[in-house]
Amino acid sequence: MSFLSSPDTPKPLAAVAADSAADVCADASADLAANARRSASAAAHAAAVKRRERAAQWHLLFIAVVVLGPLVIYPLVRLVMLSVTGSHGLSMHAYAAFFGNPETRGVIGTTLWILFTSAGLASLLGVALASLLFFKPFPGARMITRFLELFVAFPSFLVAFTLIFLYGSQGSVSIGLQRLFHLPAPPLDFLFGVGGVILAEVVFYAPFVVRPTLASFAMLDQRLIEAARSLGANSLMVAFKVILPLAWPGIAAGTILCFLLTLNEFGILLVLGSAHLITLPVAIYSAATVDLDLPTAAAGAVVMLMMSLSLYALYRRVNRRRVKGAGHGR
Numbered sequence: 001m002s003f004l005s006s007p008d009t010p011k012p013l014a015a016v017a018a019d020s021a022a023d024v025c026a027d028a029s030a031d032l033a034a035n036a037r038r039s040a041s042a043a044a045h046a047a048a049v050k051r052r053e054r055a056a057q058w059h060l061l062f063i064a065v066v067v068l069g070p071l072v073i074y075p076l077v078r079l080v081m082l083s084v085t086g087s088h089g090l091s092m093h094a095y096a097a098f099f100g101n102p103e104t105r106g107v108i109g110t111t112l113w114i115l116f117t118s119a120g121l122a123s124l125l126g127v128a129l130a131s132l133l134f135f136k137p138f139p140g141a142r143m144i145t146r147f148l149e150l151f152v153a154f155p156s157f158l159v160a161f162t163l164i165f166l167y168g169s170q171g172s173v174s175i176g177l178q179r180l181f182h183l184p185a186p187p188l189d190f191l192f193g194v195g196g197v198i199l200a201e202v203v204f205y206a207p208f209v210v211r212p213t214l215a216s217f218a219m220l221d222q223r224l225i226e227a228a229r230s231l232g233a234n235s236l237m238v239a240f241k242v243i244l245p246l247a248w249p250g251i252a253a254g255t256i257l258c259f260l261l262t263l264n265e266f267g268i269l270l271v272l273g274s275a276h277l278i279t280l281p282v283a284i285y286s287a288a289t290v291d292l293d294l295p296t297a298a299a300g301a302v303v304m305l306m307m308s309l310s311l312y313a314l315y316r317r318v319n320r321r322r323v324k325g326a327g328h329g330r
Contacts, residue, residue, distance in 0.1 A: 079305075083298035094295035098303070101296075103278075111263075111279040114194065118201035119262040123255040125202060126209025131239075133210070134217045145214070148207040157267035159204045163191055164271075196272040205262055209254040216250020217243075249321050256315040264308055280304050 064073075086093050098104060129148070133141050166173050167188050174188040181187075190196060220243065228242045244251075266281045273282060280300065288297035 076305075079298050079301055082295055083302045085295070094299040097293075097296050098299040104283075107278050107280055107283045110277065111281075114197060114201075114279060115259065115263050118198045119205065119255070119259040121198070122202045122205040122258050122262070123209050125206040126254060126258070127213050127251055129206065130210045130213035130217065134214055145210075148210050151204075151207045152211075154204075155267060156200075156204050156265060157271050160196075160200045160268045160271035163196065163200055163203070167191060191272055193272075194277060197268055197277065200268045200272055201262055201265060204268065205258045208261060209251075209258050212250045212254035212257070213247070216247040219250075220246055249318055253315060253319040256311060256318060260308060260311040260315060263304075263311065 083094050084090055084092065133145055163171075165171055168174060168191050169186045169189045171186075171188065174186040177183070177188070178186045191199070224242055224246070225238060228238050233241065264281070266285070269277070269279055269282055270285075273279070278286075281304070284297050284300040284304065287293045287300065291297075
């Protein structure tokens with residue numbers, strides 16, 4: 001029983017306490033070292049991010065000075081300066097001559113009429129094609145979609161020449177119809193005028209509406225469509241009450257893009273336009289190359305540039321709303 005009262009009994013407890021204190025100090029030192037390493041890593045990462053941002057800024061400055069400067073910025077500045085410069089300094093004479101020309105109102109009216117007719121029909125056709133390809137798939141629909149995506153890379157004048165080879169007065173379709181029905185003259189003779197221009201622009205710009213519309217349809221919640229159908233809604237009700245309200249930002253973005261591209265179309269007009277069909281791009285081209293009136297041509301170009309920038313700003317706004325809607329949908 002003498003070992004119970006031995007003075008050596010507390011020694012193991014003291015050793016355990018000392019070991020625990022040593023472990024706590026070691027852990028604290030390890031934590032401090034880990035925090036120091038994390039701080040150093042965060043500082044190094046922040047410094048690397050700053051270096052990358054600085055390098056990106058220098059790259060943007062290089063692109064702006066070397067590429068955009070001589071190719072975009074300088075020509076636009078020269079265009080604006082040419083339109084407001086007269087023989088005695090700054091002058092609005094070019095704009096007065098442009099808007100004072102009695103033919104200008106007819107040119108602008110013709111431009112807007114062809115724009116709204118061609119772009120409107122192309123938008124309707126594009127939305128119809130996208131709806132058919134997405135909601136009523138059929139064998140070969142994927143191949144048609146890929147072809148429409150490739151079609152936007154073709155030059156517009158190529159479409160005009162293709163229509164001439166097919167539906168011109170000496171085109172294969174027109175000659176075939178003449179021989180089939182024994183007609184004295186080819187029956188098709190409408191391409192070189194308003195009808196041909198509208199047809200070519202509708203054919204060429206409808207695919208530009210298909211792609212954004214398909215992307216908008218792909219982001220739809222199919223459960224909403226199935227729920228509407230299960231409640232007895234027919235196809236028209238589903239289209240106008242469910243699909244259209246949800247997909248309208250993508251449809252609107254494609255439509256505005258179609259209007260923007262149609263407004264600036266020149267190749268089709270140059271190939272299929274007649275002497276009596278003068279639009280704003282043709283009038284600007286004629287003023288610069290035929291009349292050699294560069295200030296008036298510059299004034300018309302600035303007016304057309306303002307119209308294009310307005311449509312582009314509207315397109316960016318609608319497209320930004322479409323992207324935000326897609327983000328909220330996810």
